[in-house]
Structure formats: structure tokens, C-alpha cells
Amino acid sequence: MLQVFDVIKRYDGRAVVNRVSFEVQPGEIFALLGPNGAGKTTLIRMIMDILKPDAGSITLDRRPIGVETKAKMAYLPEERGLYRNVKVQEALSYYGQLKGLKVTDANRAALGLLERVGLKETANQQVKALSKGMQQKVQLCTALIGDPTLLVLDEPFSGLDPINVQLFEDVLQERRAAGATVLLSTHQMNKVEELCDRALMINRGHMVLYGSVRDIRQRYAGHAVRVRARDLPTNIAGVSSITAMNGEHELTLASGTAPTAVLRALLDRGVEVESFTRAALPLEDIFVRVVQEGIGLDGGESGPPTVDQPVGSGVAR
Amino acid sequence: MTISFPRALTIARREYLTTIRRKWFLLTLVLTPLYFGGVMGLSMKSQVDEQLRSLRNFGTLGVVDSSGQFRKGRSEIRTEVTADDNPFEAANAAARTATDTTASAHVIFSGVRRYPGQPEGQQALRTGEIQQLLVIPADYLSTGKLRRYMMHSSLFSSADDRPVSRWLVQALLAGTVDSTRVERANGPTRSMALYTLSHAGQFELNDSRRELFDFMLSFILGMLLSMCIVIGGQYLLQGVAEEKESRILESLLCTVTPEDLMIGKLIGLGGAALTLVGAWVLMGLMISTPAAVIVRAQVTPPLLLAMLAYLLLGFLFYASLMTGIGAITNNMREAQQFAFAFTFANFIPFILMTKILAHPDSSLAIALSMFPPTAASSMMLRLTSSAAVVPGWQVALSLTIMVLAAIGALLAAARVFRVGLLMYGKTPTLPEIVRWVRQG
Numbered sequence: 001m002l003q004v005f006d007v008i009k010r011y012d013g014r015a016v017v018n019r020v021s022f023e024v025q026p027g028e029i030f031a032l033l034g035p036n037g038a039g040k041t042t043l044i045r046m047i048m049d050i051l052k053p054d055a056g057s058i059t060l061d062r063r064p065i066g067v068e069t070k071a072k073m074a075y076l077p078e079e080r081g082l083y084r085n086v087k088v089q090e091a092l093s094y095y096g097q098l099k100g101l102k103v104t105d106a107n108r109a110a111l112g113l114l115e116r117v118g119l120k121e122t123a124n125q126q127v128k129a130l131s132k133g134m135q136q137k138v139q140l141c142t143a144l145i146g147d148p149t150l151l152v153l154d155e156p157f158s159g160l161d162p163i164n165v166q167l168f169e170d171v172l173q174e175r176r177a178a179g180a181t182v183l184l185s186t187h188q189m190n191k192v193e194e195l196c197d198r199a200l201m202i203n204r205g206h207m208v209l210y211g212s213v214r215d216i217r218q219r220y221a222g223h224a225v226r227v228r229a230r231d232l233p234t235n236i237a238g239v240s241s242i243t244a245m246n247g248e249h250e251l252t253l254a255s256g257t258a259p260t261a262v263l264r265a266l267l268d269r270g271v272e273v274e275s276f277t278r279a280a281l282p283l284e285d286i287f288v289r290v291v292q293e294g295i296g297l298d299g300g301e302s303g304p305p306t307v308d309q310p311v312g313s314g315v316a317r
Numbered sequence: 318m319t320i321s322f323p324r325a326l327t328i329a330r331r332e333y334l335t336t337i338r339r340k341w342f343l344l345t346l347v348l349t350p351l352y353f354g355g356v357m358g359l360s361m362k363s364q365v366d367e368q369l370r371s372l373r374n375f376g377t378l379g380v381v382d383s384s385g386q387f388r389k390g391r392s393e394i395r396t397e398v399t400a401d402d403n404p405f406e407a408a409n410a411a412a413r414t415a416t417d418t419t420a421s422a423h424v425i426f427s428g429v430r431r432y433p434g435q436p437e438g439q440q441a442l443r444t445g446e447i448q449q450l451l452v453i454p455a456d457y458l459s460t461g462k463l464r465r466y467m468m469h470s471s472l473f474s475s476a477d478d479r480p481v482s483r484w485l486v487q488a489l490l491a492g493t494v495d496s497t498r499v500e501r502a503n504g505p506t507r508s509m510a511l512y513t514l515s516h517a518g519q520f521e522l523n524d525s526r527r528e529l530f531d532f533m534l535s536f537i538l539g540m541l542l543s544m545c546i547v548i549g550g551q552y553l554l555q556g557v558a559e560e561k562e563s564r565i566l567e568s569l570l571c572t573v574t575p576e577d578l579m580i581g582k583l584i585g586l587g588g589a590a591l592t593l594v595g596a597w598v599l600m601g602l603m604i605s606t607p608a609a610v611i612v613r614a615q616v617t618p619p620l621l622l623a624m625l626a627y628l629l630l631g632f633l634f635y636a637s638l639m640t641g642i643g644a645i646t647n648n649m650r651e652a653q654q655f656a657f658a659f660t661f662a663n664f665i666p667f668i669l670m671t672k673i674l675a676h677p678d679s680s681l682a683i684a685l686s687m688f689p690p691t692a693a694s695s696m697m698l699r700l701t702s703s704a705a706v707v708p709g710w711q712v713a714l715s716l717t718i719m720v721l722a723a724i725g726a727l728l729a730a731a732r733v734f735r736v737g738l739l740m741y742g743k744t745p746t747l748p749e750i751v752r753w754v755r756q757g
Contacts, residue, residue, distance in 0.1 A: 048571035049574075067574060070574075079567065081566075098328070
């Protein structure tokens with residue numbers, strides 16, 4: 001389990017990460033969100049022990065992040081690079097050896113990973129001979145070699161074609177199933193909705209959203225419901241407007257109308273309701289709203305969220 | 318500093334093997350000595366050939382003697398070509414047979430033709446009747462002034478001075494002293510033996526060849542250290558700057574500490590540079606050992622150990638600096654500009670080499686051998702100089718300073734390395750670098 005507690009990092013007296021706390025469980029895919037310059041990369045670098053926090057603590061499986069935990073951690077940075085003039089297997093094996101594998105084990109693990117991402121036949125080719133997409137897959141393999149228990153991925157899907165995006169997603173799900181802790185930083189909100197259990201959003205170094213993706217979306221849901229039904233009437237009591245979308249209808253409720261009242265009204269009129277859910281905002285819309293309106297930046301009343309006292313869903317602090 | 322030696326050694330092994338397997342490494346290994354050896358050999362050979370050609374083509378000397386002091390001069394000049402004139406021929410002769418005592422200097426004969434006046438002499442020169450014209454004014458004895466006329470001159474025309482000088486001495490003294498005295502006057506110090514105080518405290522016959530060998534040894538060792546620094550530094554700069562430029566560092570640094578990376582690179586890339594220079598030393602030894610035996614060169618084990626210590630400490634000092642520079646710069650060009658300023662300090666003793674070798678116990682020489690950036694090269698020059706007896710305390714103090722400086726440079730570089738590695742776009746200012754070093 002990754003635990004980040006009350007972490008602060010300052011540059012030139014300015015806090016770029018300000019009292020951030022969260023935890024990620026084994027077998028969980030966790031999203032780290034935030035606009036450009038929010039402090040995500042600095043936070044990731046502190047988690048990866050590349051930078052030292054000025055205050056706070058970071059632990060992996062209850063041990064402080066440091067030399068001893070490095071072999072269990074892997075990082076796929078947004079700005080990627082590989083040794084270009086070496087063979088693919090050799091490049092991978094090197095990372096394996098740095099994580100403590102013996103040469104033969106590292107070579108074997110490298111071949112296994114290359115096979116998993118469909119690049120086994122390139123094992124003896126020079127890295128520079130591979131296409132950009134192939135190099136991205138090799139880069140993913142460098143992060144996966146040594147079976148890390150913490151996998152941190154920064155924009156892993158950028159520049160990938162849909163087939164490779166699917167491959168990356170499958171690999172992440174496999175790591176989750178194997179009990180790894182996965183931290184995913186991305187601006188692709190649809191991927192967060194698809195893959196992640198929980199999310200943390202930071203803005204200007206502050207935690208502004210923290211909780212399960214479902215809860216966050218529910219909290220920011222508008223006063224509307226989504227209905228899939230045959231022969232939906234156009235005039236429903238308590239409904240101010242109806243919008244058709246993808247075989248469903250979004251019903252905007254009049255002020256003071258409870259969703260249950262609308263459902264009852266539909267059933268009373270004999271409408272065959274196949275599904276009835278509270279309309280949730282796409283994560284992308286929530287992201288834009290939180291950033292543009294500066295939600296969560298005003299401090300709040302309860303102080304910084306703690307690991308022992310998890311923040312829960314909704315606006316942090 | 319947090320260092321995992323297994324990880325540092327993994328990095329070192331990779332850096333070393335990757336470097337020595339590169340085509341450029343092998344080409345540098347083979348071509349550099351060939352190039353420098355070839356250039357030096359060709360240059361010396363052509364210079365010697367040109368001087369010999371100048372002597373052989375001396376032809377006939379025209380003389381206009383207005384002073385009347387040279388009437389008894391011979392009509393023929395006899396010039397001996399010795400081993401000093403042609404070291405290549407001497408070496409070949411030595412290689413042919415060491416017991417061939419008949420191998421001796423050969424003689425070049427030149428003619429002398431007299432002319433009543435300068436116009437006649439110049440006319441003879443123009444027509445090719447003579448190759449040079451010597452005009453001796455009437456007041457030669459009081460002024461010593463002479464005029465020499467040639468159709469052309471070259472850098473090597475001074476080789477012709479010897480036969481002219483021989484003829485003048487012989488002609489001036491002819492009839493006044495015997496031929497033996499004339500011969501002595503031609504070269505009064507030619508066979509002078511020089512005795513100097515040896516490192517063992519005895520006055521020993523000074524062997525100019527051994528002196529030259531000592532000089533070459535100190536020069537070559539100093540140059541080897543400099544090449545180690547330049548080549549190793551280049552590898553380190555390249556290794557760090559390229560990884561930084563290609564963004565490999567970030568994914569590496571989540572697995573290893575900056576200190577692991579720095580130490581691994583120092584060992585691996587430093588080892589590659591030492592391998593290269595070590596191979597050159599071996600090649601040099603194979604070529605120079607026979608010469609060293611002939612001149613009875615005295616390279617004692619303590620001297621060798623001291624030189625090895627200076628080589629390693631000097632290298633560690635500069636390599637640490639180079640690693641720090643690689644980390645704070647954004648690309649190779651910037652890194653090389655920074656590096657030049659630092660490596661230049663190592664060459665200062667070579668610029669002042671004449672002064673150091675002439676006065677190896679001077680304040681300047683001692684100060685340079687106590688100042689870390691110049692200590693290694695200076696001490697190598699002093700230790701191998703036959704003119705110096707470097708006191709043990711100076712060597713001990715200098716080595717202590719070098720050890721402290723190398724450790725200090727390593728620690729400072731580690732601090733700069735840690736902060737600088739992930740800085741992109743802006744090269745830090747000197748105050749910023751100092752702050753990183755102080756704050757860690």
C-alpha cells in the first residue's frame with residue numbers, strides 16, 4: 001500500500017505541493033489528476049524518491065520510500081527515453097539488473113515481457129530500429145520488469161493507436177489482478193472513468209478532489225436523471241426539459257422535484273422504464289469546472305486530509 | 318550519499334562495456350598513437366632530411382676576403398655528419414649491428430672559390446657557379462660582421478652555418494697554431510663531460526640521452542594524465558548529457574539513486590578511459606623499453622606508485638567535476654564549453670613546463686604541485702625530472718591535498734548531480750550551483 005501523508009515541496013519559498021495526503025491500496029488503479037503545472041510530476045518524483053519532500057512522509061507497504069523500496073517501484077515518465085544503440089532485450093535486461101535481478105533472470109524476464117507486448121521477435125534488434133509505438137511498448141516493459149508492487153504511469157496512452165491503448169489497459173488490469181498498486185496520471189478522463197477505482201485531483205499543489213471516481217461523479221451530478229424507456233411522454237410533472245442522447249433521455253428536474261417523484265410519475269403513467277439513474281457529469285466536465293472555478297483552493301474547515309482519517313469523496317478540505 | 322554498490326557496479330559494467338565496444342573506441346585506440354607517432358616521426362624525419370640535404374647540397378662556397386685575414390684558408394671544407402645530425406640513420410645502424418664498430422660518421426666535402434670583389438662573386442652566384450657567397454669586410458677583425466649571399470633561403474638554411482664556421486676558424490688560425498688547436502677551436506666543448514648530483518646523492522656522469530628520456534617520460538606521463546582527463550571527462554560529459562537530453566535519466570532515477578548513477582558512471586567510463594590510455598602506455602612501453610634499457614632509465618617502484626596515485630587522484634578530481642558539469646548543462650555543446658574552462662587548468666603546468674623542469678624546486682613548481690587542479694601534472698613533471706630531488710614531505714602533503722580534493726569534488730559533484738539531473742531548459746548560475754553544494 002502506498003501512503004502519502006501531508007507532503008509539502010517548496011521551490012524558492014513557493015509550495016508546489018502543499019500538504020497532500022492520500023493512499024493507494026494493493027490491487028487498485030488510482031488516478032492522479034490535475035491541470036498542467038498543478039504539481040503532479042513533482043508529487044510523482046517524490047513518490048519515486050527522485051526528489052525529497054520538505055515535509056511529510058511517503059511509505060510503501062509501511063516502509064519509508066528510499067533505497068530499499070526502489071526495487072519494488074517502477075515509473076513510466078511522460079517524457080520517455082531509451083538507450084537507442086543497444087538491443088531491445090539488452091536494454092530491458094539492464095533495467096531488470098538494476099532492480100536486483102540476476103543477468104539470466106533479467107534476460108528471461110525481458111523476453112517474457114516482450115512476448116506479452118508482441119515484440120518478442122524484436123529482442124535482438126536495436127532500439128533505434130523500432131517504430132515510436134514499439135518503443136513505447138518497450139518503455140512499458142522497462143517499468144514492468146522485476147514485477148514492481150508500485151507502478152506509476154504518467155500519460156501512458158499518449159501517442160498510442162487504439163490497439164496498443166487496449167494492450168496497455170489489459171496489462172494494467174493484469175497488474176491490478178496480481179495485486180500491484182497502480183498510480184495513473186493522465187489527462188484522458190475517459191480512461192480514468194474506465195480504469196480507475198479512485199482519484200485525487202490537485203490544483204496549484206493543493207488537493208481539490210479525492211475519492212472514488214463514482215462518488216466524485218455523483219457529487220457533481222446535475223439536477224437531472226437519465227432514463228431508458230419506451231414511449232417516454234414529453235410532458236412529465238416536475239421535469240423542465242428532456243434531451244435525447246444515445247438511446248436515453250436526460251430529464252432536467254424542476255427545482256424542488258425529487259428524482260423518486262419523477263420515477264413514480266412515470267410508472268404511474270404505465271411507462272416501461274428499463275433504466276433510471278441519476279445523471280452524472282463526465283469527469284472531464286468536473287475537471288474543467290473544478291479548475292476554472294478554483295474549487296477546493298480556499299482551504300476549507302477540516303484541515304489537511306489524513307491517511308488515518310481518509311478524506312472520502314467530494315471536495316477535499 | 319546513499320550508494321548501493323551492486324547497482325553502481327551494474328551501471329559501471331554497462332557503461333564500460335558499451336563504451337569499449339563502440340567502433341570509435343577501437344579506432345581511437347589504434348589510430349591515435351599511429352597518427353601522433355606518424356605525424357611526429359614524419360615531421361622529424363623530414364626536418365632531418367632537409368638539414369642533411371642542405372649540407373649535402375652545400376656545393377661550392379664563394380669567398381670575397383677584403384680583410385686579408387683568410388688568405389690561408391683551404392679550398393675545401395670537410396664536414397662530418399654525426400649521429401646527432403641523423404638520429405634515424407644512427408638508430409638504423411644500431412639495429413643492423415650493435416657490434417659494428419666500423420659504423421662511423423661520414424664526411425661531406427665542399428669546395429671554396431675566391432673572388433676579387435662582391436660583383437664578381439654575385440655574378441658567379443647568379444650563374445650557379447657557386448651556391449653561396451661569403452663577403453668578409455676589411456674591418457672584420459674589429460667588428461666581426463660578415464655578409465652571406467644565397468639565391469634562396471629556407472628554415473633549414475642554418476644547417477649550412479657549420480661548414481662556413483669551420484672554414485672561417487680554420488682559415489683565420491691557419492699558420493698561427495697547429496691543426497689540433499684548430500680542431501679544438503672548432504668545437505672546444507664538444508667532448509665536455511657533465512657530472513650532476515644524482516637522486517642517490519652521488520655526482521654521476523650526466524647522460525644527455527637519459528636526460529632526454531627523463532624529460533620525455535615526465536612529459537608523456539603528464540600528457541597521459543591529461544588525455545585520461547580529457548577522454549574520460551568527455552565520456553562522462555557525453556554519458557550524462559546524452560542521458561539527460563534523451564530523458565532516460567528520469568526512469569533510471571526511480572530505480573537507482575543519483576549517487577549510484579554517478580559512481581557507476583565514474584567507474585565505468587573512467588575505466589574505459591584508463592583502458593584506452595593503459596593500452597597506449599603498453600604500446601609505448603613495448604617501443605621504448607629497449608631505449609630505456611640503453612639509457613639506464615631509473616624508474617623505481619616508489620616513483621611508479623607515486624605517479625599511479627597522482628594519475629588516479631587527478632583523474633577522480635577532474636572526472637567528478639565533469640560529471641557535475643554534465644548534470645547541470647542541457648546539451649553536449651554547453652557541457653563542452655564548461656568543461657574546457659576546467660580542463661585548461663590541468664594544462665597550465667605544460668605551459669610552464671620549461672620553468673618547472675629548469676627549476677623543479679622553485680616556489681612556483683612547489684605551489685603548482687600543491688594546488689589540486691595542477692598538482693598531478695606538476696608533480697609528475699617534477700618527480701621524473703632528473704634535476705629535482707622532491708622532498709618526501711612535499712609528495713606526502715601534495716598527495717593528502719589531492720585525496721581531500723578528490724573526495725571534496727566527489728561530494729560536491731554528487732550534490733550538484735542530484736539537483737541538476739532533473740533541471741531542464743535553464744543552465745544554473747554559479748551562485749545557484751554553490752547553493753546546491755552547500756545545501757545538498
